[in-house]
Amino acid sequence: MSKLTTALTEGIIAFSATNIDDIIILLVFFSQVDVNFRRRHILLGQYLGFTAIIIASLPGFFGGLAIKREWIGLLGLLPIAIGVQQLLSKKEENITVQTVSTDFRQFTPTNPVLSLILSILHPQTYKVAAVTIANGGDNISIYIPLFAGHDLKSLVLILGIFFIMVGVWCAIAYLLSRQPTIANILSRYGKAVVPFVLIGLGLFIIYERGTFRLLPWLKG
Numbered sequence: 001m002s003k004l005t006t007a008l009t010e011g012i013i014a015f016s017a018t019n020i021d022d023i024i025i026l027l028v029f030f031s032q033v034d035v036n037f038r039r040r041h042i043l044l045g046q047y048l049g050f051t052a053i054i055i056a057s058l059p060g061f062f063g064g065l066a067i068k069r070e071w072i073g074l075l076g077l078l079p080i081a082i083g084v085q086q087l088l089s090k091k092e093e094n095i096t097v098q099t100v101s102t103d104f105r106q107f108t109p110t111n112p113v114l115s116l117i118l119s120i121l122h123p124q125t126y127k128v129a130a131v132t133i134a135n136g137g138d139n140i141s142i143y144i145p146l147f148a149g150h151d152l153k154s155l156v157l158i159l160g161i162f163f164i165m166v167g168v169w170c171a172i173a174y175l176l177s178r179q180p181t182i183a184n185i186l187s188r189y190g191k192a193v194v195p196f197v198l199i200g201l202g203l204f205i206i207y208e209r210g211t212f213r214l215l216p217w218l219k220g
Helices: 002-020 022-031 039-057 069-088 090-104 112-121 123-133 140-147 152-177 178-206
Strands: none
Touching: 002 140, 002 152, 022 039, 022 152, 022 178, 039 123, 039 140, 039 152, 069 112, 069 152, 069 178, 112 152, 140 152
C-alpha cells in the first residue's frame, strides 16, 4: 500500500472516529435555524472551529509538541458558558432579536463576497466554532501523532480529506434534521434542550479529559 493510499485511509478513519458525536451536536444546531441563526453560520462555524483544531495539531507534524490532556479539557468551559448564557437569556429578548433581524433582512448585501465576510464575522458563527473546538479538543491528541507519521504530501491529502468530510458531516446532519419525525421532535423540544446539551457536553469534556485533576485539592 502506497503512502498516499495509507494517508487516505487513515484520514477517513481518523475523522470518522473522532467526529461521530458531532452529528448529534449538528442536529441540535440545525434544529435552531431561524432568521438570526442561519445554516451558513453552522457551516462556517464548523470550518472555523475545525481549522483551529487542525492548527493546534500541526506541531505534531513539525516536531511533536505535546498538549496535556488535562489542559485540553478546559475547552469544555466554552459550551458551558454558551449554555448558561442561553439559560439566562430572557424569552422576550429572543423575540426582540428575531423581530429586528426580520426587519433588517431587506438590507442583506447582494454581493456574495461581502455576504460571506459578514457571515464569518457573525456572533452565531463563533458560537458554533467555540462548540466545535470544545467538542473536538480531544482530537488534538489523536491528530498530533497522526500528522507526525506522514510527509508533506500525505499531510496535505489528510487535511483535504478532513475538510471535505466536515462538509459531508454537515450535509448528513442537515438531511437528518429534515426528516419529518426528527424535525418535529427537534422543533418542539430543541430550543429548550439546547442549553442543557451544551452544559452537559462541557462537563463531559472536562471530566473525560481529567481536567478536574488540575484542582489543587485533587492533586496527589
